[in-house]
Amino acid sequence: MQIEKLESIKSVAADTRGKHRVLAELKRLEQETHHLEVVS
Structure with missing residues (x-):
């Protein structure tokens, strides 16, 4: 049960x-888009 909780926490952290x-x-x-619009 502890391992399942740990895996769930790792999954949320990675997400x-x-x-x-x-x-x-x-x-x-x-x-970058804004900069290109201003320069053009």
Whole structure:
């Protein structure tokens, strides 16, 4: 039972890191797009 809880916690932690990476990449792309719009 303890192992199942640990695996569940690891799964949630990995999902949180993945979500953060996706959001960070999205923000970077939005900033780059804005910069290109301003420069053009």
